[in-house]
Structures are given as C-alpha cells and as structure tokens.
Amino acid sequence: xxxxxxxxxxxxxxxxxxxIYGLAVKRNFIRMLFAVEIVINAANLNLVAFARFIPxxxxxxxxxxxIAIAAAEVAVGLSxxxxxxxxxxxxxxxxxxxxxx
Amino acid sequence: MTEPFSTPLLLIGILGTAGAALPLLGIARRDRxxxxxxxxxxxxxxxxxxxxxxxxxxxxAGPPAALPDGVLADDAFGAVLAAAMIIVALISTAGSIEYMxxxxxxxxxxxxxxxxxxxxxxxxxxxxxxxxFVAWELMSIPTxxxxxxxxxxxxxxxxxxxxxxxGALASAVIVYAISLAYGLTGSTNIGEVVAGFAxxxxxxxxxxxxxxxxxxxxxxxxxxxxxxxxxLPDAYEGAPAPVAALLAAATKKAGFAAAIRVxxxxxxxxxxxxxxxxxxxxxxxxxxxxxxxxxxxSVSRMLAYSSIGHAGYILVGLAVAPHxxxxxxxxxxxxxxxxxxxxxxxxxxxxxxxxxxxxxxxxLAGLGRxxxxxxxxxxxxxxxxxxxxxxxxxxSKLVLFEGAIDAGSSLWWAPWLAIAGVLNSALSLAYYxxxxxxxxxxxxxxxxxxxxRSIAAVMIAASVFLVAFGIYPEPLLGLAxxxxxxxx
Numbered sequence: 001x002x003x004x005x006x007x008x009x010x011x012x013x014x015x016x017x018x019x020i021y022g023l024a025v026k027r028n029f030i031r032m033l034f035a036v037e038i039v040i041n042a043a044n045l046n047l048v049a050f051a052r053f054i055p056x057x058x059x060x061x062x063x064x065x066x067i068a069i070a071a072a073e074v075a076v077g078l079s080x081x082x083x084x085x086x087x088x089x090x091x092x093x094x095x096x097x098x099x100x101x
Numbered sequence: 102m103t104e105p106f107s108t109p110l111l112l113i114g115i116l117g118t119a120g121a122a123l124p125l126l127g128i129a130r131r132d133r134x135x136x137x138x139x140x141x142x143x144x145x146x147x148x149x150x151x152x153x154x155x156x157x158x159x160x161x162a163g164p165p166a167a168l169p170d171g172v173l174a175d176d177a178f179g180a181v182l183a184a185a186m187i188i189v190a191l192i193s194t195a196g197s198i199e200y201m202x203x204x205x206x207x208x209x210x211x212x213x214x215x216x217x218x219x220x221x222x223x224x225x226x227x228x229x230x231x232x233x234f235v236a237w238e239l240m241s242i243p244t245x246x247x248x249x250x251x252x253x254x255x256x257x258x259x260x261x262x263x264x265x266x267x268g269a270l271a272s273a274v275i276v277y278a279i280s281l282a283y284g285l286t287g288s289t290n291i292g293e294v295v296a297g298f299a300x301x302x303x304x305x306x307x308x309x310x311x312x313x314x315x316x317x318x319x320x321x322x323x324x325x326x327x328x329x330x331x332x333l334p335d336a337y338e339g340a341p342a343p344v345a346a347l348l349a350a351a352t353k354k355a356g357f358a359a360a361i362r363v364x365x366x367x368x369x370x371x372x373x374x375x376x377x378x379x380x381x382x383x384x385x386x387x388x389x390x391x392x393x394x395x396x397x398x399s400v401s402r403m404l405a406y407s408s409i410g411h412a413g414y415i416l417v418g419l420a421v422a423p424h425x426x427x428x429x430x431x432x433x434x435x436x437x438x439x440x441x442x443x444x445x446x447x448x449x450x451x452x453x454x455x456x457x458x459x460x461x462x463x464x465l466a467g468l469g470r471x472x473x474x475x476x477x478x479x480x481x482x483x484x485x486x487x488x489x490x491x492x493x494x495x496x497s498k499l500v501l502f503e504g505a506i507d508a509g510s511s512l513w514w515a516p517w518l519a520i521a522g523v524l525n526s527a528l529s530l531a532y533y534x535x536x537x538x539x540x541x542x543x544x545x546x547x548x549x550x551x552x553x554r555s556i557a558a559v560m561i562a563a564s565v566f567l568v569a570f571g572i573y574p575e576p577l578l579g580l581a582x583x584x585x586x587x588x589x
Contacts, residue, residue: 054287
C-alpha cells in the first residue's frame with residue numbers, strides 16, 4: 001500500500017517535535033545545531049510530500065534551495081563552534097555567560 | 102515576469118559585484134590599507150542609493166500592489182524600504198572605517214556588509230516565498246559572521262553563537278511555515294497563497310492559522326518581538342558596534358517588511374480576529390523593552406532594549422492596519438526614521454569604543470565636552486527615539502498613534518495601543534534623559550579628545566536628517582503614504 005499524504009505529515013510533525021525538544025532540553029551546542037537541522041528537514045519532507053501530491057514541482061525546488069542553504073548555515077555555525085572551542089575547550093552553552101544584564 | 106533591468110536586479114548587480122570583488126582584492130593586496138575597501142563599499146552603496154532614490158523621486162517605481170505577482174515586485178513599497186536599508190548600510194560602513202583600522206580582514210568585513218545588504222534589499226522586494234526565504238538567508242548568514250567578527254573576544258563569539266542559534270531556528274520555522282502554506286494552496290507566490298487562504302475549506306483553516314503563526318514567530322525572532330527577544334540584547338552587546346547598527350536598524354526592519362508582505366496580507370484574507378493578538382504582542386514588546394532598558398548599565402545593551410521597545414511601536418501600525426490606512430503608513434514611516442535614529446545611535450557607540458574603549462554608562466560622564474560632535478549627534482538621535490518634537494521621530498510616532506486612534510471607530514481597544522505607546526515613550530525619556538545628564542552635567546573639566554572623523558561625519562549627517570525632517574516632515578510622510586500598500 002502506497003504511503004498517504006497524512007503519513008508524511010505525521011512524520012514531519014514528529015520531526016518538528018523532536019527538533020523543538022532538542023533545542024529546549026540539550027545544552028551542548030552541537031546537539032542544538034542538530035535539533036535545528038531536524039526542524040529544517042521536517043519542513044523539507046513536508047515540501048517534497050506536498051509537491052508529490054499536488055502535483056507541482058515548486059515545492060521540490062524550494063526543498064533543494066533549503067538543503068543548500070542549510071548546508072551554508074551549518075558551515076557558519078560549525079566555524080563559530082570551533083572558535084568557541086578554542087577559547088573554552090568546551091561547547092556547552094551553560095559556559096557562555098560573559099554577556100549578562 | 103521580472104524585467105531584466107528592474108531595480109532589484111540592478112541593485113544585486115551593483116552590490117553583489119562589489120561584495121564579491123572585495124575579498125579577491127583583499128587577497129591580491131594582502132589586506133593592506135583598509136580604507137580602499139571601505140571606499141569601494143561606500144561607492145557601491147552610494148550608487149545603489151542614488152538608483153533607488155531616483156526610482157522613488159521620479160515615480161518610476163509603480164504604486165505598491167497589495168498582492169503583487171511574479172518573483173520580485175518592483176514597487177514603491179520595496180523602493181522606500183530598500184532606501185532605508187541602504188542608508189543604514191552606508192551609516193554602518195562609514196562608522197566602521199575607524200573601527201576596522203587596526204583589525205584583521207577588512208576586505209571580508211566590508212564584503213559581508215554588502216552581501217547582507219543585498220539580502221535585505223531582496224527581502225524587501227520579494228513577492229514569492231521561495232525568493233523571500235533565499236533572500237532572508239542571504240541577509241542572515243553574513244550577519245552571523247559579522248557579529249562574531251572579533252574572534253579573539255569571548256563576548257563577540259558568544260553573541261554570534263546565540264544569534265546564530267536563534268537565527269537558524271527562525272529560518273527553520275519560516276521554511277516550515279512556507280511548507281504548510283505551499284501544501285494548502287499549491288503555490289509559493291505570496292498573492293496566490295493569500296488568495297488560496299481566502300478560498301480555503303473551513304476544515305483547513307486551523308492549518309492556515311498555524312502557518313501564519315509560524316511566520317509571525319519566524320519573522321518575530323528577527324524583529325525582536327517579546328517572547329522571541331532573549332537573544333537580542335546579547336547579540337547587540339557582543340557584536341562590533343557598527344554591526345549592531347546594521348542589525349538593529351536594518352535586518353530588524355527587513356523582518357518587518359517581510360511581515361507586512363506575508364503576515365498582514367495573509368491574516369486579512371483569513372478574516373480571523375487576529376488584530377487583538379498582534380496588539381497584545383505590541384504592548385508586551387514595548388513595555389518589556391522599555392522597562393528592561395532602564396536597568397541597563399551598558400549603553401549598547403540599553404539601545405538593544407530600546408530597539409525592542411521600538412519594534413513594539415511599529416507593531417502597533419501592523420496591528421491596526423486592516424482598520425486604518427494610517428497604520429501601515431505610520432509603520433513604514435517609523436521604520437524609515439528608526440533606521441536612521443538607531444543607526445546613528447549605534448555608530449555613536451562605535452565612536453565611544455574607538456575613542457574610549459568602553460560602552461559602560463559610567464564612562465559617559467563628561468562626554469559632551471570630550472567628544473562634542475559625537476555627543477550632540479547621539480543626544481539628538483536619543484531624543485528623536487523618544488519622540489520629542491521637532492525631531493523626525495516625533496512625526497512617525499504621531500502617525501502611528503493617530504492610526505491606532507483612527508482604528509478606534511471599528512476596534513474599541515485600538516486607542517489603548519496609542520495610550521500604551523505614549524506612556525512607553527514617556528518611560529523611555531527617563532533613560533534617554535539620564536544618559537544626557539551624564540554626558541553634559543557630570544564629569545569635571547574634561548579635555549576635548551580627538552573624535553574619529555568618519556564617525557563624526559555620520560553623526561552630523563544624521564543630525565541634519567533628524568532636524569530637517571523634523572521641521573519639515575512632508576516629504577517623508579509623502580513617501581510613506583505612497584509606499585503603503587492599500588489594504589483591500
């Protein structure tokens with residue numbers, strides 16, 4: 001039996017929930033970055049599934065754009081993490097507390 | 102279809118070429134002498150400002166359609182807001198010249214400012230969700246790097262990490278919202294999405310509302326609306342001061358432009374009573390921003406909270422937009438004014454960093470005698486932010502609050518937004534006045550010190566703008582009303 005649109009939507013919502021949970025609970029910066037990536041991929045899954053069922057190619061185009069841009073974003077994020085690691089020898093957000101007020 | 106020589110494409114050409122050429126030039130010259138790069142960046146920005154200014158003044162840019170088709174809408178709404186973005190980029194670049202003199206990689210720095218400007222300009226012009234998302238990222242990714250540009254400074258790095266995390270989450274939320282909107286309507290064009298929302302089956306309306314709510318959350322992160330504002334003071338404090346000017350005065354306003362294009366139109370078509378939600382957000386945002394600003398000891402942190410407060414004022418305009426045409430006009434007018442006021446204020450902070458290496462309130466004592474030009478510009482922009490007549494900030498607040506009162510005929514609670522706004526302005530006067538007192542009436546026999554020249558030039562230009570358009574506000578008011586899309 002072929003998968004229905006609802007199945008994709010459910011998986012996507014589950015991924016969204018996992019992403020938000022990760023952001024709220026985890027304190028390791030790399031894990032938080034992964035959580036954001038999971039949210040982006042939930043959206044990509046939605047886009048591709050909707051594009052398949054409408055049917056229309058626009059959603060797949062946006063999904064490709066979104067994947068490429070997410071990669072650029074991760075590159076910047078990881079480089080910031082490397083700089084932080086050199087400074088603190090750690091990537092725990094609880095250690096970042098020089099800005100307060 | 103977009104014309105090959107439409108304004109947004111020409112702007113991409115000018116700013117993008119300069120932005121791409123600068124790092125190459127930097128490699129070729131081994132980064133010697135940062136002034137050349139600044140001059141190139143200023144030249145490209147001035148050329149684009151001249152282009153946009155010509156479009157606006159000559160009326161080439163067509164009147165704004167509420168729901169344009171195509172990918173990029175070459176209209177007056179885009180042109181006026183793009184002019185505001187480019188002005189901020191100019192202010193920030195000019196303010197960086199002295200700031201960047203002793204720092205590494207100036208070519209990359211100016212190039213990133215130009216690329217972020219391309220992104221902001223495209224956000225303002227975009228009429229398609231795919232374009233909007235790509236432009237949004239083009240605007241955000243360079244600013245992540247810019248915030249962390251002082252990479253030996255733990256504060257700058259921490260600011261960049263926080264800003265990055267919230268920014269990346271905001272983009273993820275926006276893609277999710279786009280995916281829902283696309284799934285419900287089968288199109289990514291904003292006009293078609295809105296039309297599709299209006300024709301939606303009643304059982305699907307909750308999903309459409311979820312999509313619009315996610316849009317508000319995603320854009321709200323950049324705008325600094327209150328439940329999503331925690332990153333903002335940290336990012337503005339840790340960032341290099343000219344970059345903070347760019348963030349507070351431009352990327353934030355690009356968030357508002359995107360919200361006007363998507364959220365306001367989308368909400369109108371859904372015909373749900375959503376204005377109350379935006380109104381409550383507006384009051385919360387301005388109150389939290391202003392109350393927190395009073396308690397700050399660092400000038401850049403105080404300005405950051407004050408910009409949260411101003412996001413609240415602008416949101417008043419969006420909230421009453423369906424009931425009064427003045428709301429949208431006031432929002433655009435205040436976006437334009439706030440761009441100059443906040444940009445100038447942060448550049449003044451950059452001047453303090455260069456000359457005194459401090460942004461703490463206690464170091465402000467006697468600044469009025471130490472750095473008279475910077476101090477005068479700073480005080481004028483602070484008073485304009487507070488909305489004291491006859492500075493230009495007064496008029497845009499007046500239009501915003503007038504819109505709220507005007508909407509009172511159909512919304513009983515709308516005048517309360519104006520009352521909250523006026524009370525908040527009074528509150529903000531407390532901390533602006535306190536800074537002014539420190540600068541002019543404290544400190545003993547301070548000697549005048551050398552002021553960074555380009556920063557002083559920015560302060561003079563901004564003061565002239567604030568005073569001239571305060572005494573004679575008609576031109577800006579005319580621009581704002583010609584740029585406001587008519588609500589159907």
